[in-house]
Amino acid sequence: MTVEQLAEEMFTMVKEATELGKKLKPMDLTKTMVKTHDDVDKKMTKGAIKVLVDSGRLVYTYFGGTYLELPHKEGAAND
Numbered sequence: 001m002t003v004e005q006l007a008e009e010m011f012t013m014v015k016e017a018t019e020l021g022k023k024l025k026p027m028d029l030t031k032t033m034v035k036t037h038d039d040v041d042k043k044m045t046k047g048a049i050k051v052l053v054d055s056g057r058l059v060y061t062y063f064g065g066t067y068l069e070l071p072h073k074e075g076a077a078n079d
Contacts, residue, residue: 007048
C-alpha cells in the first residue's frame with residue numbers, strides 16, 4: 001500500500017465519521033490502519049496524515065484534544 005492509497009482510506013474514514021457526528025483523533029486513525037493492514041506502520045500513517053493536511057483535505061482541530069476533521073466552510077463561503 002502506498003502513502004497516497006493510505007491517505008485516501010484515512011480521508012474516507014474521517015468523512016464517514018463526520019457524517020455520523022463523530023470526530024477522530026490522529027492516533028485513532030493510526031491504530032486502526034496499523035491493525036487493519038499488515039504493510040502499514042506508524043511512520044506511514046504520519047506521512048498520509050501530512051499529505052491530507054498539507055493538501056487542505058483535512059485540518060487539525062483542538063477541543064479538549066487534537067482531532068482531524070474536514071475543513072469547515074465559513075458563513076460567507078457558502079454564497
